[in-house]
Amino acid sequence: MEDFVDNYKHEIIASAITLIIVLTLKFLGDKAIRKIGKISNIVEARTLLIIKYYSTLLSLIGIGAISFIWGVNYREIGLLFSSVFAVIGVALFASWSILSNITAGVILFFSFPFKIGDRVKILDKDIESEEPYLIEDIKAFHVSLRKENGELLVYPNNLIMQKAVTLIYNTEDGPDGTEEA
CATH class of the missing domain: 2.30.30.60 (SH3 type barrels.)
Structure with a gap:
């Protein structure tokens, strides 16, 4: 166990810093979104939905950063993801419409009059x-x-x-x- 900690000391510290940054950004972002929702008199369910999108995005960024820190072989992961996305892209040809509605929903949250x-x-x-x-x-x-x-x-x-x-x-x-x- 000590050998592992000695060999990967920099990766462990960088992962801990990344985790702290992601959790801090999540806390601050949640607080800001709730404040915007309260100021704009937006229904709590919509505010929670935007918080969920924000948390998902932060989680994906955090996973990407940690995998970069630990030196994951991106060629193998790239091949896996490209295969999965090709199947999903063919199966869900109209997914652009779904994504545009979700994006519009986020925009409407912040600027809908x-x-x-x-x-x-x-x-x-x-x-x-x-x-x-x-x-x-x-x-x-x-x-x-x-x-x-x-x-x-x-x-x-x-x-x-x-x-x-x-x-x-x-x-x-x-x-x-x-x-x-």
């Missing part, structure tokens, strides 16, 4: 109705919109970023645009 409870109208020629929709929920892949007659429209996040969206009234204002008491 509408909140759950707001009434909006989406200017899209494929939507037959001119009636405004109530934003019921904003998820990782889609926004749930409901008409006054109860009809539910599940609209992809990437499309809501591409189309013009008109705010009819938000949760702080009433339907006539005046501040509610």
